[in-house]
Amino acid sequence: MSDAPVDLGWMRLLVEVDRRGSLSAAAEAMGLSQPAVSYQIRTLEQRFGCALLLRLHRGVRFTEDGRRLLAVAIRTVEEVDGLERAIKAARRRPAVRLTTDYAFSGLWLIPRMQAFRAQNPDVDLQIVASQRLGSHWRDTADVAVAFGHRSTFEEGAKLLMPEKVVPVCAPSIRARLQLGVSDDLDMVPRIHLDADPSSPWLDWPAYVAESGIGGNLGHAAGDLRFNTYSMVIQAALGGQGVALGWLGVVDQLLEAGLLVVAGAEVEVPDRGYWLIAANESSPTAQLARWLEAESGVGWRRDERSETAVR
Incomplete structure (x- = not known):
């Protein structure tokens, strides 16, 4: 197994999947194709060695391990988005x-x-x-x-x-x-x-x-x-x-x-x-x-x- 650091690009993807309720809706929100999103999820599951999502007839549901990872992703995305807003606002202040x-x-x-x-x-x-x-x-x-x-x-x-x-x-x-x-x-x-x-x-x-x-x-x-x-x-x-x-x-x-x-x-x-x-x-x-x-x-x-x- 590779010892390379985990790629963090998946965090916003997990947040969008949680917000939208399906891989296709998350793909549309992020401007990606559904196969590309599915591939990223499979890669992430292989990396962690467990299932993160349960595929349902309509949409998906996070597993217990997926929820734990999602909580980390939500906190990180919110902090990064908040920091971005603060930096931009500071630059706009006269x-x-x-x-x-x-x-x-x-x-x-x-x-x-x-x-x-x-x-x-x-x-x-x-x-x-x-x-x-x-x-x-x-x-x-x-x-x-x-x-x-x-x-x-x-x-x-x-x-x-x-x-x-x-x-x-x-x-x-x-x-x-x-x-x-x-x-x-x-x-x-x-x-x-x-x-x-x-x-x-x-x-x-x-x-x-x-x-x-x-x-x-x-x-x-x-x-x-x-x-x-x-x-x-x-x-x-x-x-x-x-x-x-x-x-x-x-x-x-x-x-x-x-x-x-x-x-x-x-x-x-x-x-x-x-x-x-x-x-x-x-x-x-x-x-x-x-x-x-x-x-x-x-x-x-x-x-x-x-x-x-x-």
Whole structure:
């Protein structure tokens, strides 16, 4: 007797015989001739060394051994058919690819991902984060959320979040400052975001100049420096010092009381996070609409002012 593995092509044949009740009906359903089906059944019975079907006057009936084999065949065929449907459905699901920076993706987008998925269950979202938006981002993405000045982006870009910056820190650090006095920021370490000179966002020296609080908070003993904004915020959450907080990006941390406002707000006109769509596909439009709606729910000015003087 041959030791070659059993050919599995017979499984669907057995399932069709069971469904149709006869070899001729199974042959028609599978696009085969009745002699071809009969031959496969005889070959299978020879392989197993037992009768699998009883030939009746009309149709066939499975023997006990045939039923045992049929149960295996049914399970396997159903699993394979289900897997095929799932794979095809996944390939048909629309997907939209978003590129943005580490701060927006880690602090704003990811905490809100469940909301997007709940509202758009048929759209797969892929996120690609980098420090700055590359010039050829359209080659790999459908939507971009990028930080910069209005003049940086082409016509059609929409401002999601204007640049509004306040010093933020853990509540334990805020307690060391005099209530509402920004000049006391020199009493605690500052947390800096290291960036190249062409970076479009405010740093501590620029914040001091824009806020008009006087002094020089650009460099001081004990200050900390990180090369990603997520690390800056993690240090602030850990009570390591005061960081610049971009309102919109850190709103949820402020609302939860994990961070508190520790100074005056500075707003830079025509600068902030901009939404740019590379195409007009339906998934792209769905994501763009959601981003616009979600970014419209921001940290209110009266809430910020109240927190700053607590």
